[in-house]
Amino acid sequence: MTEFRSVAGKTAIVTGSSRGIGEGIADTLAAEGVHVVLADIRPEVKETAAKLAAAHPDVQVHGQIVDVSDESAVEQLVGFAVATFGRLDIMANNAGIHVTPANVWDTDMADVDRVMAVNFKGIFHGCKHAARQMIKQKSGSIVNTGSFFGKVGHPGSAAYGATKNAVHTLTMSLSQEIAPYGVNVNALCPGLAATEMHWAFVEADAKERGITFEEMKEIELKEIPLGRYGYGSDLAGAIMWLASKSGSYVTGQSININGGLDFS
Numbered sequence: 032m033t034e035f036r037s038v039a040g041k042t043a044i045v046t047g048s049s050r051g052i053g054e055g056i057a058d059t060l061a062a063e064g065v066h067v068v069l070a071d072i073r074p075e076v077k078e079t080a081a082k083l084a085a086a087h088p089d090v091q092v093h094g095q096i097v098d099v100s101d102e103s104a105v106e107q108l109v110g111f112a113v114a115t116f117g118r119l120d121i122m123a124n125n126a127g128i129h130v131t132p133a134n135v136w137d138t139d140m141a142d143v144d145r146v147m148a149v150n151f152k153g154i155f156h157g158c159k160h161a162a163r164q165m166i167k168q169k170s171g172s173i174v175n176t177g178s179f180f181g182k183v184g185h186p187g188s189a190a191y192g193a194t195k196n197a198v199h200t201l202t203m204s205l206s207q208e209i210a211p212y213g214v215n216v217n218a219l220c221p222g223l224a225a226t227e228m229h230w231a232f233v234e235a236d237a238k239e240r241g242i243t244f245e246e247m248k249e250i251e252l253k254e255i256p257l258g259r260y261g262y263g264s265d266l267a268g269a270i271m272w273l274a275s276k277s278g279s280y281v282t283g284q285s286i287n288i289n290g291g292l293d294f295s
């Protein structure tokens with residue numbers, strides 16, 4: 032592959048990568064020749080990293096236990112990547128949580144604080160410390176995981192949606208601040224992805240409607256024009272584009288990666 036499209040030899044951090052979308056991103060990047068640090072609050076990240084290291088022996092894969100809501104932990108994570116690889120080319124700020132769905136008037140404010148701390152401040156920390164390194168390098172690509180829930184208000188998800196909308200706005204602001212240094216910053220917005228986070232919703236919706244989990248999945252799949260759930264590899268495709276020369280003119284965008292899902 033030409034240098035125009037290739038990411039081989041680049042280095043990346045992927046947060047929230049012990050499982051789900053983050054694991055899929057890390058796996059795909061490693062398969063394309065990217066050296067990756069997986070970071071997650073769950074200790075299982077070490078096992079995921081070991082599995083990916085065995086599957087992709089041509090690249091370095093490391094696992095770090097990191098709570099992204101802790102700024103100093105994120106600063107150390109970036110420091111680890113730079114000490115290990117000498118540079119940081121791709122920062123995939125992907126870690127996120129959902130909290131118990133509830134109407135605004137029933138929402139526990141502790142849930143609002145937690146989802147803000149992880150989904151917004153966690154991504155802010157990643158942007159801040161990756162930016163400091165990428166400014167020094169005068170190159171790099173920051174890709175934040177947003178959500179279509181951050182583009183439209185969704186009942187029961189006011190706090191979660193607000194954190195994701197905040198991520199989209201952070202992405203636009205940082206992209207303008209850092210553009211003079213040759214760094215692009217974008218957000219990717221998954222729709223319905225095949226992960227533990229989403230299965231919890233399917234389970235709850237099925238229970239509410241009095242149908243089975245599989246029946247609920249069938250209903251959802253009919254709503255996705257491309258007829259399947261999303262995977263980390265779908266986001267990785269966009270990350271590879273944005274981090275290579277081919278996508279380097281794209282910045283400040285919140286790009287839907289959702290199989291054509293209608294917001295309404």
Ligand SMILES: NC(=O)c1ccc[n+]([C@@H]2O[C@H](COP(=O)([O-])OP(=O)(O)OC[C@H]3O[C@@H](n4cnc5c(N)ncnc54)[C@H](O)[C@@H]3O)[C@@H](O)[C@H]2O)c1
Nearest residue numbers: 047051052071072098099126127178223224226227228229
């Ligand atoms: N699944 C979907 O349908 C969907 C849709 C839109 C957006 N998203 C977003 O995609 C991202 C990945 O979600 P997923 O579906 O893979 O969920 P997931 O729950 O399967 O994975 C999320 C990962 O983030 C980690 N994490 C949680 N809190 C953390 C913290 N404080 N520090 C570090 N790691 C932490 C978890 O341990 C887990 O490994 C999230 O930002 C989520 O909001 C998911």
